[in-house]
Amino acid sequence: RSALSLGRKMSDEYHRLSIFFFPFLTHSHMIPTVNMAKLFAEKGVKATIITTPLNKPFISKAIGKSKTNGKNINIQTIEFPYAEAGLPDGCENIDSIPSPDLFEPFCMATSLLQEPLEQLLEKQSPNCIVADVFFPWATDSAAKFGIPRLVFHGTGFFSLCAITCMTLYEPCNDVSSDYESFLIPNLPCEIKMTRMQLPPFVKSKEKTGLAKLLEEAKESDLRSYGVVVNSVYELEKVYADHFRKVLGRKAWHIGPLSLCNKGREEKERIVKEAYMDEHECLKWLDTKKPKSVVYVCFGSVVNLTDSELREIAMGLEASGQQFIWVVRKSGNDGEEWLPDGFEKRMEGKGLIIRGWATQVLILEHQAVGAFVTHCGWNSTLEAVTAGVPMVTWPIDAEQFFNEKLLIEVLKIGVPVGAVKWVRLEGDNVTLDAVEKAVKRIMAGEETIEMRNRTKLLSHLAKKAMEEGGSSYTDLDALVEELSSLSH
Numbered sequence: 001r002s003a004l005s006l007g008r009k010m011s012d013e014y015h016r017l018s019i020f021f022f023p024f025l026t027h028s029h030m031i032p033t034v035n036m037a038k039l040f041a042e043k044g045v046k047a048t049i050i051t052t053p054l055n056k057p058f059i060s061k062a063i064g065k066s067k068t069n070g071k072n073i074n075i076q077t078i079e080f081p082y083a084e085a086g087l088p089d090g091c092e093n094i095d096s097i098p099s100p101d102l103f104e105p106f107c108m109a110t111s112l113l114q115e116p117l118e119q120l121l122e123k124q125s126p127n128c129i130v131a132d133v134f135f136p137w138a139t140d141s142a143a144k145f146g147i148p149r150l151v152f153h154g155t156g157f158f159s160l161c162a163i164t165c166m167t168l169y170e171p172c173n174d175v176s177s178d179y180e181s182f183l184i185p186n187l188p189c190e191i192k193m194t195r196m197q198l199p200p201f202v203k204s205k206e207k208t209g210l211a212k213l214l215e216e217a218k219e220s221d222l223r224s225y226g227v228v229v230n231s232v233y234e235l236e237k238v239y240a241d242h243f244r245k246v247l248g249r250k251a252w253h254i255g256p257l258s259l260c261n262k263g264r265e266e267k268e269r270i271v272k273e274a275y276m277d278e279h280e281c282l283k284w285l286d287t288k289k290p291k292s293v294v295y296v297c298f299g300s301v302v303n304l305t306d307s308e309l310r311e312i313a314m315g316l317e318a319s320g321q322q323f324i325w326v327v328r329k330s331g332n333d334g335e336e337w338l339p340d341g342f343e344k345r346m347e348g349k350g351l352i353i354r355g356w357a358t359q360v361l362i363l364e365h366q367a368v369g370a371f372v373t374h375c376g377w378n379s380t381l382e383a384v385t386a387g388v389p390m391v392t393w394p395i396d397a398e399q400f401f402n403e404k405l406l407i408e409v410l411k412i413g414v415p416v417g418a419v420k421w422v423r424l425e426g427d428n429v430t431l432d433a434v435e436k437a438v439k440r441i442m443a444g445e446e447t448i449e450m451r452n453r454t455k456l457l458s459h460l461a462k463k464a465m466e467e468g469g470s471s472y473t474d475l476d477a478l479v480e481e482l483s484s485l486s487h
């Protein structure tokens with residue numbers, strides 16, 4: 001059979017596939033999930049993104065013209081009874097929780113979405129559901145309707161392996177202090193951690209709240225059909241193999257998902273509105289020399305304290321480097337976090353974006369030479385894809401694992417020296433540490449080598465998504481397998 005007729009046959013078969021995509025209610029899970037849905041839709045699959053009413057506008061914006069361009073991509077909303085869960089009015093996204101204390105109640109309350117999801121499964125009979133790791137009950141929901149459930153963790157293979165081995169062997173119980181390092185057993189490389197770098201609920205013997213949710217997630221993950229990973233085989237080869245062959249998990253690597261957005265207009269549409277006119281910010285970058293600006297951003301949920309923000313400001317100033325710094329503050333939050341006269345002194349040299357930046361476009365700009373990041377997986381992968389080395393400043397979640405990958409395995413980063421996992425607020429880091437790390441990444445002895453290594457990885461990441469590339473092929477394999485299951 002000719003390649004053309006084979007292609008047509010595959011596309012016809014895929015056309016019959018209908019898949020639900022159900023991201024956790026936070027931007028960093030919604031962004032890659034929408035991108036994933038777009039990729040599946042490009043293969044002819046009917047993609048339906050499930051979300052709650054207040055999150056729908058973000059998702060519609062990110063889908064943009066995909067639908068009108070002939071792709072079968074839809075949104076279905078289900079009600080999140082946040083009031084019943086005791087959450088503040090309109091609280092449907094991690095982004096809108098008023099304090100870190102509500103993080104856990106918010107996560108727990110999302111189990112209320114099970115019933116409305118099942119009603120939708122009954123009504124629409126999809127062939128598969130790709131549901132977030134934070135919805136452990138989704139495996140049972142899928143089973144009720146006899147369809148496979150795939151898990152989306154939102155992180156890469158290195159962290160998936162490290163977390164799996166941490167939960168299997170619990171090496172953190174073998175040390176006598178929070179500062180003593182322990183080796184994570186059964187990983188391909190020697191990776192050491194301390195208890196300080198782990199969330200409190202992982203260390204506690206009592207499995208309640210989030211610890212219980214994660215136990216359930218682990219168990220449901222093992223019963224699921226497999227795992228879809230936003231990563232590139234060539235980036236974490238050893239760990240991708242380890243996850244499948246040694247830890248025995250079925251997984252598909254289909255990233256970097258951010259590359260599904262092609263032109264500038266599509267990239268600008270990423271989920272939230274930009275606070276500052278992005279054209280202004282890009283125009284500012286246009287005036288700068290190649291690789292002469294540091295981009296500083298801590299993702300979509302981290303809220304650093306005023307004193308931490310002041311240390312960053314002073315550290316950036318002392319580094320003498322030009323910068324774009326995204327601060328999750330609005331004009332109404334007051335300016336106590338800014339050192340006196342800072343913006344005036346930094347005029348032309350540094351730009352502060354209050355709110356939301358079009359990160360992918362900034363990272364891709366030739367004037368950007370380094371990225372100070374909290375090591376959220378999306379940010380990490382976006383920087384690798386853009387070929388930008390990083391100053392690593394993990395805060396919470398699995399970010400300390402991602403830092404290990406960047407520093408010890410890929411060797412494309414400089415650590416700022418954060419030692420402690422602190423939910424959403426982060427560990428205190430001094431201005432000296434910021435200054436030193438920024439100088440080292442921009443103009444240190446290893447700068448050129450790190451840039452070359454990142455450039456190579458960027459090339460491999462882009463190739464992976466092209467026709468015949470590793471991610472492209474793995475996505476095809478996944479769609480074909482799901483298609484054969486649905487017959």
Ligand code: UDP
Nearest residue numbers: 028299300301326356357359376377378379
């Ligand atoms: N992001 C963005 N602009 C911002 C802040 C974040 O576009 O001002 C995007 C970023 O590109 C990434 C996501 O939000 O895709 C953040 O995800 P990540 O996993 O890095 O961190 P999290 O938000 O989970 O802490």
